[in-house]
Amino acid sequence: EVQLVESGGGLVQPGRSLKLSCAASGFTFSNYGMHWIRQAPTKGLEWVASISPSGGSTYYRDSVKGRFTISRDNAKSTLYLQMDSLRSEDTATYYCATAEGAYWGQGVMVTVSS
């Protein structure tokens, strides 16, 4: 059974950093591109970043480029999202998802507030 379990969320002040993790199991993690997608409270879904199976290629939405870094450790079957210089508009539930969004984690809440 495919499982994606996010962790690392919480309340953080503007300008500070947070690192999200997504532990994957039930499939060959190193074979699949992975994504981070977020959803602000009561809003729709927004793609944040993607990474290729090897980790050699990464893609970001403009509003997080230069502040967020997606990475992966295939030996640990874990996806990461390093979030720096956080802003109030980054407040959202963050989901990790497999290629084509076939499987999603349960989501982790990130609140950026002073």
Place this chain on the structure above:
Amino acid sequence: DVVMTQTPVSLPVSLGGQASISCRSSQSLVHSNGNTYLHWYLQKPGQSPQLLIYRVSNRFSGVPDRFSGSGSGTDFTLKISRVEPEDLGDYYCLQSTHFPYTFGAGTKLELK
């Protein structure tokens, strides 16, 4: 960026009835490899989104055949026949042909 225009915003339906949701993209979603990366998701209240249809018309594992997807180029449709209570929630289309990937704004399927 590719703009995904999803309609309607709200769709009241009767149980056992039919529903149709449209997604139009601001540019063609045909990838250079010939595939069209347009997918449909359902998000039930308090849950993560779940994949229903991938690449326009392919039902994901375990998805009932009451759900069907169609379309090409820039114009896509999700149809739900014989609506059941577990079908209620927010539906989203997603294009993953072009970066940045973009979602439609969502359609709330609710009881009439």
